[in-house]
Amino acid sequence: MTTPESSPDKVARVRRPDVVRHGPDRSGGAAKPVPRPPAPSVGEPINEAVASAVRMGYDVVAENIKQGRLAAARFRQGEYSIRDVPGDVESLAKRMIDLARELSTTTFDVVERLLRDPGPGDPTAKASPFYPTPDPNARKSPPPTPDSPLMTVKCQFVGTPRAVLRSAMFARPRLPIFADAHIASEPLKSTIGARAITDVTFSTDPQTGVLVVSVGLSPDQAAGVYAGLVTVAHQDWPMGVLAIEVLA
Amino acid sequence: MTGAWPELEGLAPASAIEMSGVLSAYGAATRGAVQNYLVTDTPAPFLDDLLNDYPARGGKMMRPSICIANARVFGGRVEDAIQCAAAVELLHNGLLIHDDIQDASELRRGRPTLHALHGVPLALNAGDAMIFTALIPLIDSLRSLGPHVAARVLDVSMVMARQTAEGQALELGWRDLNQTDLGDADYFRMVLKKTAWMGLIWPAQLGLLIGSRGNADPQSVVRFGFFVGTAFQIEDDLRNLSDDPGYGKEINGDLYEAKRTLMLLHVRRACNARERTRLDIFLALERDQRSDDEVLWLAGLMKRYGSLAHAREIAGAMAGAAAHEFLLTYGRLPPSVDRSFVAGLIPWIFDRS
Numbered sequence A: 001m002t003t004p005e006s007s008p009d010k011v012a013r014v015r016r017p018d019v020v021r022h023g024p025d026r027s028g029g030a031a032k033p034v035p036r037p038p039a040p041s042v043g044e045p046i047n048e049a050v051a052s053a054v055r056m057g058y059d060v061v062a063e064n065i066k067q068g069r070l071a072a073a074r075f076r077q078g079e080y081s082i083r084d085v086p087g088d089v090e091s092l093a094k095r096m097i098d099l100a101r102e103l104s105t106t107t108f109d110v111v112e113r114l115l116r117d118p119g120p121g122d123p124t125a126k127a128s129p130f131y132p133t134p135d136p137n138a139r140k141s142p143p144p145t146p147d148s149p150l151m152t153v154k155c156q157f158v159g160t161p162r163a164v165l166r167s168a169m170f171a172r173p174r175l176p177i178f179a180d181a182h183i184a185s186e187p188l189k190s191t192i193g194a195r196a197i198t199d200v201t202f203s204t205d206p207q208t209g210v211l212v213v214s215v216g217l218s219p220d221q222a223a224g225v226y227a228g229l230v231t232v233a234h235q236d237w238p239m240g241v242l243a244i245e246v247l248a
Numbered sequence B: 001m002t003g004a005w006p007e008l009e010g011l012a013p014a015s016a017i018e019m020s021g022v023l024s025a026y027g028a029a030t031r032g033a034v035q036n037y038l039v040t041d042t043p044a045p046f047l048d049d050l051l052n053d054y055p056a057r058g059g060k061m062m063r064p065s066i067c068i069a070n071a072r073v074f075g076g077r078v079e080d081a082i083q084c085a086a087a088v089e090l091l092h093n094g095l096l097i098h099d100d101i102q103d104a105s106e107l108r109r110g111r112p113t114l115h116a117l118h119g120v121p122l123a124l125n126a127g128d129a130m131i132f133t134a135l136i137p138l139i140d141s142l143r144s145l146g147p148h149v150a151a152r153v154l155d156v157s158m159v160m161a162r163q164t165a166e167g168q169a170l171e172l173g174w175r176d177l178n179q180t181d182l183g184d185a186d187y188f189r190m191v192l193k194k195t196a197w198m199g200l201i202w203p204a205q206l207g208l209l210i211g212s213r214g215n216a217d218p219q220s221v222v223r224f225g226f227f228v229g230t231a232f233q234i235e236d237d238l239r240n241l242s243d244d245p246g247y248g249k250e251i252n253g254d255l256y257e258a259k260r261t262l263m264l265l266h267v268r269r270a271c272n273a274r275e276r277t278r279l280d281i282f283l284a285l286e287r288d289q290r291s292d293d294e295v296l297w298l299a300g301l302m303k304r305y306g307s308l309a310h311a312r313e314i315a316g317a318m319a320g321a322a323a324h325e326f327l328l329t330y331g332r333l334p335p336s337v338d339r340s341f342v343a344g345l346i347p348w349i350f351d352r353s
Helices: A046-075 A085-103 A110-115 A123-129 B016-038 B049-058 B062-073 B078-103 B114-118 B120-145 B147-176 B184-211 B219-241 B262-270 B274-286 B292-304 B307-330 B337-351
Strands: A153-158 A161-169 A183-185 A200-204 A211-216 A224-232 A240-246
Touching: A046 B184, A046 B219, A046 B307, A123 B062, A153 A161, A153 A240, A161 A211, A161 B292, A183 A200, B016 B049, B016 B062, B016 B078, B016 B120, B016 B337, B049 B078, B049 B114, B049 B120, B062 B078, B062 B184, B062 B337, B078 B114, B078 B120, B078 B147, B114 B120, B120 B147, B147 B184, B184 B219, B184 B262, B219 B262, B219 B307, B219 B337, B262 B274, B262 B292, B262 B307, B274 B292, B292 B307, B307 B337
Parallel strands: A153 A211
Antiparallel strands: A161 A240, A183 A224, A200 A211, A224 A240
16 A cells, blocks of 8 residues: 555655544534544555544544534424424425425425325314324423433322422433433432432333333422432433422 | 454344345335335326336345334334335435436446436436335324424434435536545545435434334434445445446446545555546546546556555444444344344445345
8 A cells, every 4th residue: 555666756754643532523523623634645554544544434424413413403493392393393394395306306296295284273183193282381492502402301200299390401312222221310309308209210101202200209208399310321421400399 | 253343242243144134024024115105006107117117126125124123123113114114215216316317327236227228307207206205105104103203203304315415416526527636534525425324324313213212312323324334335336346346237337437436536646647647637538438448447557556455444444433333322222133233234244245
């Protein structure tokens, strides 16, 4: 893989600058940008050229993911929740058709197929899974930041006394997980020194795909606010904080 | 095969025979679903025969199998993913028709390309129809997936459509403008968009979303898909220059098309000034002006300067990075035939026949 001695292009060996980092950039572009390594020159030993190619590959992906996240942040103003989905699916489907048109020139019966589903305002919409009845009192989900999309979470309480969810802002895990096997909560500790709640389990609602937190309460649980850190296996940072209030 | 990729030790990547078995099973299921969308009660003249042509010629069925296997790896069933798998295969075939026109290719899967048989206008129309037909199983699948998963499936599909169009535009633009000052990073960027996204990343994302019921992060398979896709593309490019370029492909077809491959970028950097001038003249010609002698000269030049060995080394390194990414993304998931299939894609890139 070296330039032949006879080549008029033969130049002195180029010394590569010291590497800026020693591992792949997994920040999706959120971290400080690093300069791209130069293309491997012909005079380099092959293993150095190959290592450079792999680094280059990671940079290409990181750059692409960053661009995708910026585009997604511009496109999507709020995180998906079940209540947002009807409008989102409709607008996504329309964008899909527009993209297909950009790639193509002939229209087909796809639009008809899409239109066969009633819109949210249609009186028959209740029959369609795409358009569940909107709750006028529903709180809009908070807008996500591009690098920490939030998850929709449902909380259910088992036993007495009554309790309500106060806060469950969970960041989506970066790697695929199974909720029951990989998500755990620290004991929910009381702000007034009452006995902590340890029966906290996680699962996935098979109908909606929403993360479900189940909190088991015992009758003698003292009223008050309880909170605990929620962690996910093999991830260095917590998913978020679960806070509930046990009512008197 | 795990000796080459220590990351795969203990993860039981499927052997070539096992890969073939999974591809055959999931491929047959997908073909059945595809046929449901291609067969009509009232066949349209000059269209339906053309639509059925490429799917009937066979193919590896790698893309739909990746979709189904990922769905199962993440907890789903074959029947949950079959419509999305059909969408993947239909879209792939539609894009092949367009690619063949844009590349002026003569052969596809052992037979003349669709535009060579029927002319460009009819082939183009069939490609358009196939792309739109691909949307139908995708939309059908949304009904059964539920709104949460449906929104995310459409989301990743839109990203794929855009990435694929950008990748194709890059490659065509480089050739049309005879751009020669390209580096390896430019090649990787083009492969990420043109090959990896539609061929590996999107099918895996669809499967992941279906299997996990929308809970797993589709971003988590991007790096694995990119590295497998890049190794796959480099190996494809190398095979094109060999005596056995693959089923139904022209020997040295990429040289006739002046395709910007790693080998071409390398040889242009490596050769001397006189050779570079001759190479640039060759690249500036139209496809039908490139003579057999000049193509053979360029193939020889690549061998002489070690461009093939260089590309082979990089393909191996990309496969190594893919093994590393596999471990990160799939390593903690329960062992299964499907996980072995996904792991087995890495050695299969080089072993496939």
